Amino acid sequence: MLNTAHQIKRGVSFYSYQEECFLKKMTLEDCVSEAGSIGAFGVEIIPEQSMTGYPHPGEAFYRDWDEWMEKYGTTTVATDLFLDTKRYPGRVMTLAEMTVSVRKDLDIAKRLGAQFVRAIINTPPEVMEACASYAERLGLKLLLEVHAPFHYEHPWILRHLEVMHRLQSPALGFMPDMGTFVERFPRVMSERALRDGARPKFVELAVETYNNRGDVHGLMDTFNYMGANPVEQGIARLSTFLTWNEPRVMLEHMPLIHHIQAKFYEMTDDGSEYSIPYHKIIPVLIEGGYDGYLSSEYEGNRHIQDIVEVDSVEQVRRQHRMFQRLLGEETTLDAGATQGNGVFADGGSNVR
Amino acid sequence: MLNTAHQIKRGVSFYSYQEECFLKKMTLEDCVSEAGSIGAFGVEIIPEQSMTGYPHPGEAFYRDWDEWMEKYGTTTVATDLFLDTKRYPGRVMTLAEMTVSVRKDLDIAKRLGAQFVRAIINTPPEVMEACASYAERLGLKLLLEVHAPFHYEHPWILRHLEVMHRLQSPALGFMPDMGTFVERFPRVMSERALRDGARPKFVELAVETYNNRGDVHGLMDTFNYMGANPVEQGIARLSTFLTWNEPRVMLEHMPLIHHIQAKFYEMTDDGSEYSIPYHKIIPVLIEGGYDGYLSSEYEGNRHIQDIVEVDSVEQVRRQHRMFQRLLGEETTLDAGATQGNGVFADGGSNVR
Amino acid sequence: MFDKYIIVEDTLRNTGDDDDVTGFQLGVRLPYYRGLGLSMVEDIEVTIDGETSSSASVSLTVHGNTYKLTDLPGVFDDRWEMGEVATVSVDKAGGLTEGPHSVAVRQRLRISYMPVPGGGTDHKTLTLRH
Amino acid sequence: MFDKYIIVEDTLRNTGDDDDVTGFQLGVRLPYYRGLGLSMVEDIEVTIDGETSSSASVSLTVHGNTYKLTDLPGVFDDRWEMGEVATVSVDKAGGLTEGPHSVAVRQRLRISYMPVPGGGTDHKTLTLRH
Numbered sequence A, B: 001m002l003n004t005a006h007q008i009k010r011g012v013s014f015y016s017y018q019e020e021c022f023l024k025k026m027t028l029e030d031c032v033s034e035a036g037s038i039g040a041f042g043v044e045i046i047p048e049q050s051m052t053g054y055p056h057p058g059e060a061f062y063r064d065w066d067e068w069m070e071k072y073g074t075t076t077v078a079t080d081l082f083l084d085t086k087r088y089p090g091r092v093m094t095l096a097e098m099t100v101s102v103r104k105d106l107d108i109a110k111r112l113g114a115q116f117v118r119a120i121i122n123t124p125p126e127v128m129e130a131c132a133s134y135a136e137r138l139g140l141k142l143l144l145e146v147h148a149p150f151h152y153e154h155p156w157i158l159r160h161l162e163v164m165h166r167l168q169s170p171a172l173g174f175m176p177d178m179g180t181f182v183e184r185f186p187r188v189m190s191e192r193a194l195r196d197g198a199r200p201k202f203v204e205l206a207v208e209t210y211n212n213r214g215d216v217h218g219l220m221d222t223f224n225y226m227g228a229n230p231v232e233q234g235i236a237r238l239s240t241f242l243t244w245n246e247p248r249v250m251l252e253h254m255p256l257i258h259h260i261q262a263k264f265y266e267m268t269d270d271g272s273e274y275s276i277p278y279h280k281i282i283p284v285l286i287e288g289g290y291d292g293y294l295s296s297e298y299e300g301n302r303h304i305q306d307i308v309e310v311d312s313v314e315q316v317r318r319q320h321r322m323f324q325r326l327l328g329e330e331t332t333l334d335a336g337a338t339q340g341n342g343v344f345a346d347g348g349s350n351v352r
Numbered sequence C, D: 001m002f003d004k005y006i007i008v009e010d011t012l013r014n015t016g017d018d019d020d021v022t023g024f025q026l027g028v029r030l031p032y033y034r035g036l037g038l039s040m041v042e043d044i045e046v047t048i049d050g051e052t053s054s055s056a057s058v059s060l061t062v063h064g065n066t067y068k069l070t071d072l073p074g075v076f077d078d079r080w081e082m083g084e085v086a087t088v089s090v091d092k093a094g095g096l097t098e099g100p101h102s103v104a105v106r107q108r109l110r111i112s113y114m115p116v117p118g119g120g121t122d123h124k125t126l127t128l129r130h
């Protein structure tokens, strides 16, 4: 596999650094700088997270952004939009209002120099259809994120597929989130449940049922009859939000897949993701001729922030060392590289 | 199939006549009489439904019961117990209290002359275990009802299987409810949803997703994003309570299966159940050497009571005509037999 | 499953004496296919013409035994039978006026095998006659 | 996901003049990984030493703009940014006593892609200093 030719590139979504950004330990420029320093040259930004004053951050913001891209050798690959269909109390937005909202975010993506825009899962297929030609004129692709527990045979995704196949627009497609390929129950989640008061027999049953591809939807009743407490009920519910799909399911839809959110929960000390088998995923992407980015999406912080200082930077670096290995790149990111970066002086590096 | 030898017998659970009993249109004796008259000689009774004064109905009740069995040629095959684990406000019963409750119902079953006792699904495996030898001493079998959405690989049923396989007690087993074999979405449910205000596109999507073995658990989010009203959300939820299993899954567990609740929602004018394929189920039971009863459980009333006067008697008769056909019995129950029975003079016979 | 049968037609009456009407009552059934121990009847909410009675003012009579709604959680030796028409009584000085009233009854039942509260709601127009 | 960061340490203060203390305030963050338009902030419940403030007494200040909690549903042109420490002010004649207080803040947020209300809860002991 190391010698297989491919065009897959590395990137990072600043979703990954949410803990440090939330706590003002990292600035937006720090995120860009860090991405560039690890060769994750394609950056993905969530305007509603990183742009103060969204949707009108001001010209200075865009000037700074363009300068950073230049300075750190990065490019804006993708932006992530939200669609606040419940913005107005007591009613859901009309399709026309939704279309206006999505176009506004397409404009922002264009101004940032992005190629791809993440349409959040609640975006109706009718809105995708209504925005396709607008996106095409801007040279953008509007990509529905397929996030667990959604999948390509989910009734909602089937409705989107109908529109995409009917329109044949180059501007519509999918952005799979690799959290749809959780092969075993993430350890950071089960351990957090234990710390929060779940009893071991409940956690073990959830983990075992999930890992054995059992009926996770049956866990709620089972836990209820076993006298579960609220934390235990939470882990039963969580089990139904996690999904394992065979990564080859992406092959059929590869013509519609243009960007990938490389979700991860825990990069272990031995350099692998505990729950998501990237060593099975990346070969499928290579086989399918995928030529876009693997855009890191670290989501472990919320599960460990109660016991350690989150070190998203180190986690992302570990994921990129793994990507280099699986993509056959020369491994340039040494373990321990974090230490050299003064920005994160107060960040713990022993995430786990 | 008509000539295949088998020992399957016909019966009826008085659950079937709940509408008429609730409205005092039928007495308990009417139920027994009706069962006898259609050759459903094995009767199943729900003490908490039919015994005024439960759990102490008085000696007169039992005397009447015994007389009716004699008079109408019927036998008590099964009783159905409930386990009110939440009887005491603010706490769940202890396992010891649950055991006492189940033993009380075993005593009632014994007094009624039953062979089998339905343990309701929330009965913990520990309680089944604690009651096994007591049931055995009474000559009873305590059978966990496997009701949709439960099935033999459900985490709760796996816990029960562990106990049954470990104990090897002749007193423990299963009572499958044929509602676990709903091959297509029951029409009485989809039509009721339409009458209650669900829009056709929602009902059609639920029915189609169910019938195509799609991801019914994905309907809730799909409907939510489509702007579903509460009735529509209800039909999405309902879709996850219905299940189709290949009837052959029973074969592996046949040594544990001693009684069958023949759930049905609608016997159509052409003499078949609209949603549950008894023509596929009964051959499997014959193949597996099942020698117990098919105990009718009519549950269509709640879905049609808003537009027609429910005629449970006619529905059960139709199911038994189907049983006679599928079991290779001489068909003795004429269509229209309802007319001859004065007890039901005010019942409509055109259920659908 | 038997929501439509909760409120029994033609059962709305004032209670007390002619010159001292102290409340009203009506006939109510459980919306359930079996009887239920009274400790699991969590609530019976009676709303007349849009006004919901306080739980302290409501009593339930089953086969001759009367309980205050607020005492039901502690009643472990009595049941409301399937289909039994119980009487729900509400304290209300002066009672209700003669003529039609919009009546809603909502019951919340604690059914052990269900993960969420059970029960049901019915709404009918009943006419109070002298 | 950021519940533990909702209440900002060391931010509890009385408001008003020394001789006319009219309430108290503290710093609060959204428990969410993005900013949110204020019309979708459905509730901010502040409980001090077990006593929950009435919604009419609560105001929110984001980057210098102050809104009454009850007016937030109609605010479509302002946002609470991710990680932004907003000020929650509560009217309370006399304010709080100096010293430690048990502070709980519960937020309910309307997140469109979620079927149930979002938000979060935090609980900390803050010390009010003069």
Ligand SMILES: [Mn+2]
Pocket: A145, A147, A177, A261, A263, A297
């Ligand atoms: Mn994602």
Ligand SMILES: [Mn+2]
Pocket: B145, B147, B177, B261, B263, B297
């Ligand atoms: Mn059944």
